[in-house]
Amino acid sequence: MSDGDPESPGGTPRRGTAGGRRGALVGCVAVVVALVGPLAGSAGALSGPVDEPVSAAELDRFAEAHLERVGLPGATIAVTRGDQVVHTGGYGYDSEGNPMRPDTPMRIASLSKSMTALAVMQLVDRGDVELDRPVRDYLAEFEIADPRGDEITVRQLLDQSSGMSDRTFHDASRPHQPGSLTEAVAQMRDAGLAADPGAEWTYHNPNYHVAARLVEVVGGEPFEEYLESRVFEPAGMRDTWSLGAADSSDQAPALGHIRAYGVNIAVTEPDGFSTGSGGVVSTAEDMARWLILQGDGGRLPDGTPLVSAEAVEEMHTPSAPNGRYALGWMRRAPEDSGGSTQVWHGGVVSTYSSYQVLVPETGYGIVVLFNSGITLNENDTGQMLEGLIALTEGRTPPSEGSVLWKVDAVFGALTLLVAALGVRGVLRARVWASRRAGRPWWATASRMLPHLVPPAVLLSANAAATFIMGGRDGTWLQRFYGIPAELIFLAVGALVSLAVLAARGVALSRVGRRPQPLP
Structure with a gap:
């Protein structure tokens, strides 16, 4: 990718940015x-x-x-x-x-x-x-x-x-x-x-x-x-x-x-x-x-x-x-x-x-x-x-500061928050599984499905970046170099979700094998 948004007064890809936001x-x-x-x-x-x-x-x-x-x-x-x-x-x-x-x-x-x-x-x-x-x-x-x-x-x-x-x-x-x-x-x-x-x-x-x-x-x-x-x-x-x-x-x-x-x-x-x-x-x-x-x-x-x-x-x-x-x-x-x-x-x-x-x-x-x-x-x-x-041209130049570090700071804070919530979710997996003992399987599965969303979002990130950039093609490494804080946030969210799913799955299996009390 050797150009960013070529229609922008400021010049991809660069990091090029064009197209609708979805x-x-x-x-x-x-x-x-x-x-x-x-x-x-x-x-x-x-x-x-x-x-x-x-x-x-x-x-x-x-x-x-x-x-x-x-x-x-x-x-x-x-x-x-x-x-x-x-x-x-x-x-x-x-x-x-x-x-x-x-x-x-x-x-x-x-x-x-x-x-x-x-x-x-x-x-x-x-x-x-x-x-x-x-x-x-x-x-x-x-x-x-x-x-x-x-x-x-x-x-x-x-x-x-x-x-x-x-x-x-x-x-x-x-x-x-x-x-x-x-x-x-x-x-x-x-x-x-x-x-x-x-x-x-x-x-x-x-x-x-x-x-x-x-x-x-x-x-x-x-x-x-x-x-x-x-x-x-x-x-x-x-x-x-x-x-x-x-x-x-x-x-x-x-x-x-x-x-x-x-x-x-x-x-x-x-x-x-x-x-x-x-x-x-x-x-x-x-x-x-x-x-x-x-x-x-x-x-x-x-x-x-x-x-x-x-x-x-x-x-x-x-x-x-x-x-x-x-x-x-x-x-x-x-x-x-x-x-x-x-x-x-x-x-x-x-x-x-x-x-x-x-x-x-x-x-x-x-x-x-x-x-x-x-x-x-x-x-x-x-x-x-x-x-x-x-x-x-004899005009006063602009003197605004950078927005980029503020965006990265917000995504950095969100990344730490998501990581902390993930650790909490893994540590509390046994408690979560115990509360769902005896409930219908579909009810339990429905509570776990939302954790598949972050991995799906991460997998679609390159396609989303391509869309935002008006169809401009790029590799995952090029995308990461362009928006590292955002992709780290998505990656941590995906890993945390998978870790919570795994921990809850193991906990549910152990609850299912636990001896039931005699009547």
Whole structure:
């Protein structure tokens, strides 16, 4: 899972959150969020052009204060204006306790999609690919189970309107993850379509696996090497690379973090295939160069075009049916962003998250990279992005604290309460069984059946999370990394219920074998 809610201003999966709220797990979360209070929006509207550039000191003060206020482990930022780098900075610490720096390598998750899109647009500039022709014209190996797959165009891959969906192809939870782009495309032969190509927008990472494989075949070299030689090296992004299928290799950056009960825990990113959709590692310094390239019509610092200005405009212009998703980028109108038109994208995996934003009205570009991943909500990371945007627009940034630790505290208290009640239930099993001696079996069974509900809720938690996230697929480990306090609560509830059932069952059997008094 390499993206959270792609429609959210704050960026899965990440931890992606979308869709209706149903089921026991969702109900608990909804109640807790209602108790701890609503999330606050961004402050103020853009009042006009900002003449004076924001100072590095302002950016540093806000970023440092925000990390301390919400408890994030670490972050790096890049702020540009026009063709100039305004500031790059690092805040907090990495998983080894080292201070974060602007050159600290970070997983950028689904910001990688904009780089895959640029690689495709280079092929378009060369005349080797046309966006509105079928993918199979260039990639004959691309076959899916639905015959409508032959109609999917290159554009529909990039704007996520191909009709492919996590609901019809479970890429993240497949027991065998592909070892290459060739294998990733081959595995799609049993995929279906959730809609006609071009009819609906559905965020689906395999769209970009296919696009990356197209770059390999048409570009004539492995995708990672193509990005290195045709994109990163000419753009001066010397500390940026695309991970291969083995994300746990020596190429991977330092461990990222999950967040639970107010603590940041360093963990390894779960195995998963992300080449083309979310496999790039970069730094704030290199991402500053990426922002300038995007904001300057695809030109390198010496004026040489890496990609045409027309291609950049195409990448930034929505073409999907939802009216917002473009080609590896999205666009937000002023009424949705709180003040300005924004060309942006978010990314999130289990242990890292990221945002990139271009603001045409002010000429600013902003990248924020975090070494913590998907959570119950994106307020903590999203607020930092919104605060940086506010500073560049002369507005007061938001200053709310974190809701996440409050939610976790409530679930932690509920977990302890359930565990205590479970211990009490086990210790009193003999008393409970004695009171039911001689009663009809069905009456006793009816008192035990409710204890099957918590295990059933736990078993359905992954499906419930998938529903909440609008059908986004994920493994149990990815879900746990995203909502550890909630799943621990459900797991303890399930174990306690089973323990009470077992204790009462044993006690009932002993009561049944007890000698009856003589008449």
